[in-house]
Amino acid sequence: MNAAKPLDNFPLVRSRDIEEVREAIARIYAKPALVPAPGVKALDATINNCRLQDIDLTYGAFGAAIEIEFPATGFFCQLFPIRGKGDVIIGSTPTTLTAGGIAVVPADAEVSGKYSDDYEYLVLRINARKLTEKLAALTGAAIQEPLRIEPQQNWRHPASQILQQYVPLLIDTLSDANPPFPEWWIAQTEQLLMTLFLCGHCHNYSHLLEQDVPDAAARQVRQAEEFIVANAERAISLEELAEVTGVSAFSLFSAFKKHRGYSPMEFVAQRRTRQGKIR
Amino acid sequence: MRSTRPLDRFPLVHTQNAEEMCAALAMIYAKPKLSLEGRSNEGDATLNYCLMKDIGLGYSKYGIGARLAYRESDFTLQTFPLRGRGEATLNDLAIQVGPGRGMTVSAGTSYSVKYNAGYEHLVLVLDTSVLTDKLIALTGRSASRPLRFHATGDEVRPAAKSLRDHFLFLVETMSTSAAPLAKWVLAEFEQTLMVMFLHANRHNYSHLLEDAPADSAPRQVRRAEAYIEANWHRAVILEDLAEVSGVSALALLRSFKKSRGYSPAELLNRVRLDHARELLRHSDAATVAGVAATCGFADLARFENVYSLAFGERPSETLRRGAGAKPAGF
Numbered sequence: 001m002n003a004a005k006p007l008d009n010f011p012l013v014r015s016r017d018i019e020e021v022r023e024a025i026a027r028i029y030a031k032p033a034l035v036p037a038p039g040v041k042a043l044d045a046t047i048n049n050c051r052l053q054d055i056d057l058t059y060g061a062f063g064a065a066i067e068i069e070f071p072a073t074g075f076f077c078q079l080f081p082i083r084g085k086g087d088v089i090i091g092s093t094p095t096t097l098t099a100g101g102i103a104v105v106p107a108d109a110e111v112s113g114k115y116s117d118d119y120e121y122l123v124l125r126i127n128a129r130k131l132t133e134k135l136a137a138l139t140g141a142a143i144q145e146p147l148r149i150e151p152q153q154n155w156r157h158p159a160s161q162i163l164q165q166y167v168p169l170l171i172d173t174l175s176d177a178n179p180p181f182p183e184w185w186i187a188q189t190e191q192l193l194m195t196l197f198l199c200g201h202c203h204n205y206s207h208l209l210e211q212d213v214p215d216a217a218a219r220q221v222r223q224a225e226e227f228i229v230a231n232a233e234r235a236i237s238l239e240e241l242a243e244v245t246g247v248s249a250f251s252l253f254s255a256f257k258k259h260r261g262y263s264p265m266e267f268v269a270q271r272r273t274r275q276g277k278i279r
Numbered sequence: 280m281r282s283t284r285p286l287d288r289f290p291l292v293h294t295q296n297a298e299e300m301c302a303a304l305a306m307i308y309a310k311p312k313l314s315l316e317g318r319s320n321e322g323d324a325t326l327n328y329c330l331m332k333d334i335g336l337g338y339s340k341y342g343i344g345a346r347l348a349y350r351e352s353d354f355t356l357q358t359f360p361l362r363g364r365g366e367a368t369l370n371d372l373a374i375q376v377g378p379g380r381g382m383t384v385s386a387g388t389s390y391s392v393k394y395n396a397g398y399e400h401l402v403l404v405l406d407t408s409v410l411t412d413k414l415i416a417l418t419g420r421s422a423s424r425p426l427r428f429h430a431t432g433d434e435v436r437p438a439a440k441s442l443r444d445h446f447l448f449l450v451e452t453m454s455t456s457a458a459p460l461a462k463w464v465l466a467e468f469e470q471t472l473m474v475m476f477l478h479a480n481r482h483n484y485s486h487l488l489e490d491a492p493a494d495s496a497p498r499q500v501r502r503a504e505a506y507i508e509a510n511w512h513r514a515v516i517l518e519d520l521a522e523v524s525g526v527s528a529l530a531l532l533r534s535f536k537k538s539r540g541y542s543p544a545e546l547l548n549r550v551r552l553d554h555a556r557e558l559l560r561h562s563d564a565a566t567v568a569g570v571a572a573t574c575g576f577a578d579l580a581r582f583e584n585v586y587s588l589a590f591g592e593r594p595s596e597t598l599r600r601g602a603g604a605k606p607a608g609f
Binding site: 138157162173178182185191198209210218262 | 456
């Protein structure tokens with residue numbers, strides 16, 4: 001059972017001793033109430049913790065059935081169970097954690113739960129104050145009311161999926177890395193994680209992040225391209241493309257320039273030469 | 280059976296014709312001279328290209344053996360071969376490319392490539408001026424010479440692997456995501472790839488990234504550095520630096536020592552030596568004495584001395600090696 005675990009190059013604790021594990025967790029979060037299940041004498045805990053700046057990533061396994069209670073820490077946490085099972089209450093919401101599942105912990109929520117002896121997990125933790133600053137920077141809005149992220153989320157939403165796929169990739173990268181990382185590398189990685197986190201969850205400021213549907217333009221470009229390909233045998237005017245896509249000729253032109261780097265008419269010309277040659 | 284290729288959502292051209300392929304490449308990068316081996320209707324060339332804001336993600340395959348020759352362009356790029364093999368020639372260097380072994384092409388570099396029929400690659404294209412701005416922002420120093428990358432690197436280095444993984448992740452996400460990515464996410468990925476590109480590839484400013492911790496140096500230090508970078512060929516005295524940075528000479532000296540660990544004079548020396556090395560390597564008419572004078576070293580013996588200390592070889596040796604790399608006729 002000595003297979004490499006995620007983030008093994010950032011060991012926090014390897015211990016059978018309950019108090020030692022408690023103390024180790026207290027060094028990174030807050031001291032938890034940690035109680036082994038009846039009959040359990042010792043743990044076989046492995047906890048790894050990679051701290052960037054305002055974000056950290058943790059891998060943990062306790063090696064015994066336990067109950068554990070965390071106070072609120074001022075961090076948003078995303079939990080990625082990778083083995084075993086946990087029955088937890090996040091704030092006041094009961095949740096079952098199983099491999100492949102996911103959960104988010106609001107910054108002001110306590111988490112308590114019982115975990116199976118084979119439970120293993122990854123956690124992404126983001127400083128709530130820094131995340132709020134990032135939100136303000138992205139949207140340009142003044143953030144008065146605290147950022148609230150409800151535990152129930154649509155985890156199948158594409159924006160959430162990107163975060164779910166990205167975190168394991170980053171953990172892989174970190175697990176292969178030789179720390180220390182350059183500060184500017186860390187800073188950029190944190191910016192990306194915070195952005196993915198804010199866009200990947202539904203929260204009380206989501207509407208600010210959605211107001212500008214970014215890829216409407218790209219959709220028009222694709223529509224126009226399909227039309228051009230389908231009608232490559234005849235002359236097509238920019239106005240006709242504008243009509244098909246339902247936007248002005250000018251915005252279609254700018255959308256092409258922006259998303260493709262060339263104009264719609266250049267694309268038309270290119271398709272037409274091609275058509276001519278094939279025949 | 281129609282398999283999906285990377286970035287199929289962003290088709291640029293699908294053709295059997297070399298000229299069309301050239302026209303398509305010219306739209307996104309630079310027009311190459313392309314020749315296909317065998318009859319042209321045997322080929323099945325595909326070019327997909329997703330242009331973000333300052334970077335582009337491309338996929339290409341030719342379907343038959345192909346030779347391409349590119350003139351200099353303004354872009355910086357790195358290829359990530361997926362299948363097949365090829366050979367590239369750039370800066371008189373022959374590079375074998377294939378899965379796990381791509382190459383990096385600096386702006387202003389002409390190069391040629393030869394791919395076998397099964398060759399396919401992904402390519403990351405970066406706007407060099409934006410990349411340079413990013414470098415300046417990261418190091419807090421101005422970049423007076425163009426950013427030049429080593430053509431090949433060690434791909435198993437964690438930094439290189441990390442760039443590759445992030446790049447492939449973005450390609451995969453752009454190729455398959457059920458909904459468009461939020462513009463914030465796109466912008467942040469672009470930033471991340473640029474930072475990782477600068478970290479993963481060796482270049483003529485790598486040393487700045489290595490010794491510059493994300494710059495917390497006071498503004499006066501950064502101002503003085505910018506002034507030195509811009510005026511290295513002139514006589515720069517401490518009083519000039521104090522004036523541009525708006526603090527006293529003594530205060531400037533102290534904050535330099537504190538945030539950088541060296542003095543402004545040491546930096547000026549280093550910048551001049553770097554320029555001298557560039558000139559010795561690449562200038563056709565260079566002489567050691569001429570270069571020393573151009574770079575502000577009045578005393579030739581002292582120049583030879585500090586140069587040898589900095590680079591481990593005498594200036595005349597650099598000059599001699601540089602001569603070998605210059606085109607014939609010089």
